[in-house]
Amino acid sequence: MKKLGKVIRIRGKRKLIVKANFVPKVLQVTYDERLRPIGRVYDVFGPVSSPYVSVVVSPDISESEIELLLNKPLYVKTLSKRFRKGRRR
Numbered sequence: 001m002k003k004l005g006k007v008i009r010i011r012g013k014r015k016l017i018v019k020a021n022f023v024p025k026v027l028q029v030t031y032d033e034r035l036r037p038i039g040r041v042y043d044v045f046g047p048v049s050s051p052y053v054s055v056v057v058s059p060d061i062s063e064s065e066i067e068l069l070l071n072k073p074l075y076v077k078t079l080s081k082r083f084r085k086g087r088r089r
Contacts, residue, residue: 001075004030004053010066015042016055018074023051030055030074038074 005020016039018030028041038061043054055074057066 001031001035002078004074004076006071006073007069008071010070011054013063014039014057014059014066016057016066016069016074018053018055020044020051020053023048024053024076028076030076032069032074033072035075038069041076 003021004024005018007016008019009017011017023044024041026041026044030038030041032038037058039055039057041053042056044051045054046052
């Protein structure tokens with residue numbers, strides 16, 4: 001697991017704005033401190049040196065639980081590198 005960043009704002013009812021430490025891939029699943037899936041990365045915007053990430057919260061998370069995520073860190077799973085089959089040339 002890798003720390004994505006801290007939730008700084010709640011936009012509307014189901015979107016979180018995260019101040020990210022790095023640029024994640026779009027549609028990557030985000031997790032809270034208890035490794036519970038929260039949502040997916042929807043958009044990445046802002047400068048490359050300090051990006052912001054928009055996360056769409058999954059429907060099974062209630063609105064009261066979304067409020068508790070403010071100023072909390074979110075995490076993403078690190079992707080493992082896959083090796084190609086066959087031999088090198």
